Structure formats: C-alpha cells, structure tokens
Amino acid sequence: MLQVDQIRVVYDGFVAVDAVDLTVGDGEIVCVLGPSGSGKSSLLRAIAGLEPGATGRVSWDGVDITRVPTHRRDFGLMFQDHALFPHRDVEGNVAFGLRMQRLPRAEIDTRTRQTLDLVGLAGFEHRPIAELSGGEQQRVALARALAAQPRVLMLDEPLGALDRALRERLVAELRALFVRLGLTILFVTHDHDEAFALADRLVVMHDGRIEQTGVPTEVWRRPGNEFVARFLGWNVTRAFGDHVLAVRPDGLRLAGDPGVGGVVRARTFRREHFLLDVRLDAPHHDEVLRVEVPLDAPRIPDVDDRVELEIAPGAVVTRL
C-alpha cells in the first residue's frame, strides 16, 4: 500500500503541490484528474523521488521511504512523452529495468518477450525506436515500466499523445490488463474519459490541492464543490431557488411557461443534440448556462433568440 502525506512541491516560489495526502491500496487503480497546471505531474514525480525539493512523507506498507533514492524505490513511472532511450531498440528499452535488477539473461529474454506480448507488440524486439508510431511508442513505454514489475506503477497522461480512436481502444485494453495483473496503479490525466474509464477511485486536483475524492460514479453524480462541478461540465447556478445548484446540461430544458429567462449566445451541433449557451437575464446576468436540446424538439432556438429554462423532471441536481 502506498501512502503519501503532506507532499509539498514548490518551484521558485510557486506552489505546485500544496500539502497533498493520498493512499493507493494494493491492486487499486487510482486516478488524479485535474486541468493542466494543477500539479498532478509534480505530485507523481515527487512520489517517485524525482523532485529533490519536495517535502512530506512517502511510505510503503508503513515503512517511510522518503529518504530512499529513486533507483531503489521500485516505483515504476511511465512518462508523458515516453522518454524512450533513442540509442536502444525496443528490446533494449523494455529489458532495461530487468538488467538493472541483474537477472539472468534467459529470464530477461523471457520476461521481455512476455511483456511485449502483453501490450500487443509481439515480434517488435529489434525495431529501432525512431521507426515506431505514436501508439507503438506508447506501448513500448508501458512495456518498459511493466516489465520491471514494480510494486506500484505510476503513469503520467498514459494516453495523452494519441488520437481519439486509438485512445478509446487502448483505454479498454489497459483496464483489462491492469485488472488481470492485479497491479497497483496511480495515474494522472486531464482527460475525463480516460479517468472515468480506467479508475477504481478518482482524486480531483486543482491548483496543487485535492478538491474531491471518490468512486467515479459518485464523483460524477455528486460533484463536491463548484470547481469540480464546472470541471466535469455541470452548470453552476443560483437562478433556481435560494441555493447554489449544480445541474447537468441535459437536466435543463426549454420551458413552455415563463421560467428562468435568457438569450441564446451560441448554438453548437453535437450530433446527438444541440448545445445552447444561454446568457441569463438580470439578476443572474453573470451566468451562462449550457442546455441540451434534443434533435426532435418542437423548437430549436437560434442565436439571439429568447428562451425560458426550467429544470427537467427527474434531473440530477446537487446542492453545493
């Protein structure tokens, strides 16, 4: 079990990670989700021991390993831009960690081959790195971290550099792989789809601090505060009643009777529906709500049209 207490990373006066606590249980897949600049990569690097200026405690199974240098922590790290060794071929990269462990040659060969099989790159042993596609480089980077069989595998934006179709395919494969191998995983990303699809537990991070922790379905249905709500695409509004409410774009609809009024500022075709950006009238003039209008609606407002909004029956609404 990985435990991280009060990790703080400061660059030149800028606080990148502000007293973060985190736990990853054995076999658990934890995701740190946050926008760019929220400190996720710095957190990962600090846990790996790559940030000499970081303060706080890192322990494994109760043993404090904060002072242990990186190469002895047995924490795997898959880098955002792969950081593959250009002067070695695929096999040279994947076998690197095994060579550092001084395993016998035969075992290194077997494990390398098995790991390449696992990530779908059987037979790629002697390919030069420069000839690989983005997706293949991704898999080599993953294989390299996996082959060393670290006690926890950390991934920085594992699917970041890939195009959409490839990403969607890999997400499913990755989760199946991680679960099958029973690996302890900590990964960071800014991509919602990746986070919700891969994680057992979500940690939302913002400006160096943790905003919310929970199971993906919970975080999705009940955002804990304004930031998380907005980050996940909810509307945050005071226009309906006395309280601050979070309501999803599909939880609002055009009202027949006068409801909360506003003017359409923009309209985007989203294939399965239209998405309207509606600027509300006074006194909520500072709010722009996003409203989904199905394709078969009787009326689809255009830009500059006036609309009345209400909360759809059965919509999921959270009080913040």
Next chain:
Amino acid sequence: MIPSRAARIAVAAVPIAFLALFFVYPVASIVGRGLAPDWRLDLDPLARVVTDASLRHIAWFTVWQATLSTILTVVIALPGAFVLARYRFRGRGIVHALVTVPFVLPTVVVGSAFVALLGDGGPLGALGLDQTLGAILIAHVFFNYAVVVRTVGGLWSHLDPRTEEAARVLGASRWRAFRAVTLPALRPAIAAAAAIVFLFTFTSFGVILILGGPRTATLETEIYRQTAQLLNLPLAAALTVVQLVAIIGLLFVTGRIEGRRGVSLRLRAAKETSRRPSTAGARSFLAANLAVMALLLGVPLLVLIERSFHPPGGYGLGFYRALGEVHAGSTSFVAPVDAIANSVRFAFAATVLAIAVGGCAAVAVASTRRRWLDTAFALPLGVSAVTVGFGFLIALDHEPFDFRGSSWLIPVAQALVAIPFVVRIMAPVLRAIDPRLREAASTLGASPARVWREIDLPIVARAALVATGFAFAISLGEFGATVFIVRPDAPTLPVLIYRLLGQPGPQNFGAAMAASVILMALTALVILAVERFRVGSIGTF
C-alpha cells in the same frame, strides 16, 4: 547531470589546471616580458608599436586583410550554404563532407597548394598573384568556406520554409520574403560565422608566411620574425600584447553576438526542408555553386597532387621516392619519412591529451548553465597558435617549469589548439541529452553512476569519436605553435614542408609537394572517416 558536486568540481578542475599551467602561465609570461622586461615596467617596446610607422602598418594590414577575407568569404560562401542546405541532389552528402576538408587541412598544405597553383611554373602563374594580398585572400576563402556553410547552412536547413511561404501568400515577392523573413532569422548565424572567419584570418599564420612574401607581414608573422630571426623578445612580446587585446575584444563581441539568439525560430528537421531544384533557374544556381566549390576548393588540391607527381623528366614517383632520403646539400634536414613518423607520434599523444582534458571540459561545460566556462575553454582557439608556441618558449624553459627538451612539449601545445574543437563538438551533444531519459533510467533502477554509463556515455560516444578524429587531424597539421618549440633535429611534417618551401631548387620544391600530398591524404582520410558519425544537428563549431 553529474552525480555529486564533488565529482563535478573534480571534473572541471582537470581542464582548468591544464589551461592554467599551459596557457595562462605562458601568456602571462609574455605579457610580463612585453610590459616589464627585467622586472621593471618598460612600456618602450609597446610604445614602439604605436609610434613606429612600419609596425603600425603591420597592425593595420592585419585588420585590413582579415576584413577583406571575411567579406569575400561570406559573399562567396553564402549561396553555397543555401544550395547545400536547401537543395536535394545526388551526391549531396559527399559534397557536404568534402567541403569541410579544406578547413581542417594543415596551413602549410594549403600554402603549398596555392604556391603550386599561383607560383612560377604553376597553371595560374601568369597572373602574378603569388606573394601578394590576392593569393592570401583566395587561400583564406578556401579555408573558411566551410565555416559559413556549416554555421549558416546548418541553421538554414532547419528553418521552416513555411514562414517564408506565408509571407509570399501575403503578397511579398520572393526576394522581399527572403529579406523580410529569412535574412533576419539567419542574421545571428551569419554574424557568428563572420566573427569566426575574422578571428581565424586575423590570426592566420602559415598561409601568410608562405603566400605573403617578404614584404607582407601581419602581427602573427611579425611576432615570429622578431622571435626566431631577430631575437627581439621584448618587441615580440609587446606585439603579442597588442594582438591579445584585439582578440579578447573580438571574442567578447563574438560572445555577445552568439548569445543574442534574436528572433525565436520555428525549427524543423533538415530532411523536411530540402527539395529537389525544380526550376531551370534553381538548377543553374545549383550548378553554378557546385562549379564554384569545385574550382575554389578542388582545383588547388588537384594542382598540388599533379605537381607532386611531375618531377623534371616526366610523370613519376620521383619526388615520393626522394622522401626517404636526406638531400645532399641540405642543412640539418631530416629525411621526410622521419618527419612523418614524428608527426604521427606527436599527434597520437596530443589526441589522447586533447580527448582526456577536452572531454572533462565538455562535461563541465554541459553541466552548468553559466557561459563563462564555455568562453574560457575556447580562449586558446582565439588567442592563436603562435602565442601558445611563443609562450611555451619563454615560460616553460626555466624553473619552476622547465620542460625544455621534453618530448611532451609539442603534444601539449597541439592539444591546446585542439581542445576548443573537442569541447565544441562534445558539449552540445551532452547538453542536448533529455534529462527525462536519465530520470526514466533512474525509475527503472539505475544508480547515478549506472545512469551515466547507460545514457550519457553511449549518446556521447559518437561525438567523442568525431572529436578524436578532429583532434588527430588538427594535431597532425599543427604549425603555428610547433614551429616555435620543435627541435631542429626532430621536426614535424608541417615544419619540414615549410623549410623545404623556403629552400630554392626544384628538388626541394618537389619534396615539399610530395610531403604536402601525404599530409593532406592523412588528414582528409581521418576527417572523412569520422564525418559519417557526425550527429547532424544544428550547426555547431
């Protein structure tokens, strides 16, 4: 980059100590001798430099020929740089490698080649250019063509052509787009190249000695003349001081130019920016420049080779066979074959020294963000081989550092000249290593020492190989420093060639030609061999 601070300091200490003993101390001795001979401040020799008309003329001429050489080289080589950077054609790689060869040729070989070309009996002898400023200028362009091609061409090949295309889409003519977009982007590289060429031609020695004739003198040759022939050490030292001041000023200006990166550029891989010449105009431009390269860079060397095979009485190996003997009637000469052996032996020792010391210097330079180290290790390059040799002569011939008679003196001097090249070849490669590669290795279990072995070393090995080749070639052909400190009975090949050129008679001339061809072949072989390993990146010199 280096594990511990202690290790970092230790690595930097080696080249610093080497430079302190073999460069700073001798140069300081010169300055001392020039300003205070007999331990009293005596500014008389220095004053003479200013008041004496002939000395003033020498100083002015040094600047004048350097300026002309620089302008000529840049104007002639710039189109060549464009052609090699931007056009794709068959044989491009070979041409690119061949263009570099003149730069690393020993100065005496170049001198011999142009004497063969422009002197009595040569194909262009009728022009009467031998022993004139004209010959010097042509030889300088010959030498420094590669500097412009590599420095400016290196950057040019990485410029994104789309920026210029964007200007043309917006209505700028080809020439206007070039002036408005490409030229500003190239300006730092052109300025840097011009500064380097000026520095090299300012301190040019062998070429001027051989091609200049008795009435042509620059600061360098005058220092040599005052020392070796007139034994007027104080005046020689005073001249050195003047030259030092000028060079330090130049280096300062160069440093500022190179430091000012100017416009931030979008750089692309060289493979993506080149294309085959598509129009007739482009093709003729390419052909014209290739012709210039062939004529300027190829013809002198071909003439040299031809005349070496042409003893009186028809073509043959006469001159080469004579290399094995000492001539009757020559004074204190060694058989050229022995000189070749001397040169190779010294070059080996110098290369080992240059790689050891220069390697440490490169590691130290790459580990720090401060630029002063970089400049410090480049100093011997700028300060001129003659100063190095002269400094050895007066500083290392008495206690506490009496190396007189030590056979290590020459390799040390040659290493000093080669070290700046070693640093400039290896340091950029070391600096460019992505720190994330080291971090990745660390997370995979590699200790700091192991990281160095697995990541830095293999990546820098290629650069080290190239640096070794350059160091060897430079040491082999080193002349300016060696001529001061070489023992008369054990000359190196360049020194022997110089002596042979100074002796009248076709036999001596022929021997000089043949020896030059051998020296040229050795140098070119080494350079062409390691050129294949050069990591073709943004032009560095």
